[in-house]
Amino acid sequence: MSIIETLVEKFPVRKSGKQKAAFRAWFQGWAQAKGYEAQETKAKGLFRSTNVVVGDPETAEVTFTAHYDTPAVMPLPNFITPRNVLVYILYQLVLVPVLLLPGALTGALTGHVLRVLTDNAGMASAIGGFAGFIMVYVALGVMMFGPANKHNVNDNTSGVAAVMELMARLPEELRGKAAFILFDNEEKGMLGSAAYAAEHKAVKKEKLIINMDCVGDGENILFFANKKTRELEAFPKLEAAMQGVTGRNFLMNKMENCIYPSDQAQFKLGIAVCACNRMPVIGYYCDKIHTKKDTVCEQVNLDFLAEGLTGFVSGL
Numbered sequence: 598m599s600i601i602e603t604l605v606e607k608f609p610v611r612k613s614g615k616q617k618a619a620f621r622a623w624f625q626g627w628a629q630a631k632g633y634e635a636q637e638t639k640a641k642g643l644f645r646s647t648n649v650v651v652g653d654p655e656t657a658e659v660t661f662t663a664h665y666d667t668p669a670v671m672p673l674p675n676f677i678t679p680r681n682v683l684v685y686i687l688y689q690l691v692l693v694p695v696l697l698l699p700g701a702l703t704g705a706l707t708g709h710v711l712r713v714l715t716d717n718a719g720m721a722s723a724i725g726g727f728a729g730f731i732m733v734y735v736a737l738g739v740m741m742f743g744p745a746n747k748h749n750v751n752d753n754t755s756g757v758a759a760v761m762e763l764m765a766r767l768p769e770e771l772r773g774k775a776a777f778i779l780f781d782n783e784e785k786g787m788l789g790s791a792a793y794a795a796e797h798k799a800v801k802k803e804k805l806i807i808n809m810d811c812v813g814d815g816e817n818i819l820f821f822a823n824k825k826t827r828e829l830e831a832f833p834k835l836e837a838a839m840q841g842v843t844g845r846n847f848l849m850n851k852m853e854n855c856i857y858p859s860d861q862a863q864f865k866l867g868i869a870v871c872a873c874n875r876m877p878v879i880g881y882y883c884d885k886i887h888t889k890k891d892t893v894c895e896q897v898n899l900d901f902l903a904e905g906l907t908g909f910v911s912g913l
């Protein structure tokens with residue numbers, strides 16, 4: 598069984614504390630069997646995110662990361678167009694009324710009932726407004742902490758599998774050059790990576806981070822690098838290594854013209870990696886994320902990334 602098949606079968610949902618702990622324990626055993634040492638680090642602060650660190654990001658030349666937590670199910674897919682910022686923002690604007698709808702309905706209904714019952718219009722609208730306000734927060738809470746999405750193959754079992762494929766293939770003599778981190782609580786607002794960056798200032802400011810989030814669905818593999826990262830000595834080597842691999846369409850993008858919110862944003866030298874499909878007009882997109890239809894991760898994507906990134910590390 599491949600790594601992605603094993604993950605999807607054994608740990609399809611990693612949302613509750615228990616599910617995450619079971620996955621981490623298994624991962625540590627797997628890493629050990631491959632000759633690595635993986636360590637859990639529990640962060641301070643909200644939700645006590647537990648990241649898993651392999652190797653030493655402080656001394657490694659590059660650290661490969663992916664979030665291992667999975668999201669709550671959402672009423673609408675998180676449709677993302679990383680290279681089309683206008684469409685990205687328009688879609689997010691469509692989501693806002695959907696999110697506000699339960700609050701608006703609750704407020705209007707409560708106000709109406711109270712007006713009929715009490716004949717006190719001022720009090721009715723005040724309480725109705727308050728009820729609607731509370732409901733907005735309830736809706737936000739359900740989106741973050743609500744029922745787990747059952748299928749998380751692309752977001753982000755694919756990223757975890759990509760990190761593991763790379764770990765499995767990296768020759769022993771190259772392993773000092775690379776480190777790996779599986780972040781917790783990306784879906785709650787990048788809490789795991791933020792905690793890690795806060796506790797490791799040198800990594801946050803000076804180290805190259807390559808973060809894989811939703812890399813399984815789509816034949817276009819997009820990298821996003823900011824200006825500082827593009828000025829690194831290692832950057833042309835990364836581009837050349839990825840361009841040297843066949844099987845997928847590799848695109849390097851300037852982060853300042855794109856939008857892809859994920860854990861790399863916590864690091865000054867963070868590169869984002871995702872897979873996209875493409876359609877006319879809209880361009881490159883990721884869909885199905887945060888819905889039950891998130892069931893696609895193509896092995897060829899994982900092979901492409903693992904081969905290219907292994908080549909990159911060997912050239913460092």
Ligand SMILES: [Zn+2]
Nearest residue numbers: 752753810811
């Ligand atoms: Zn994700």
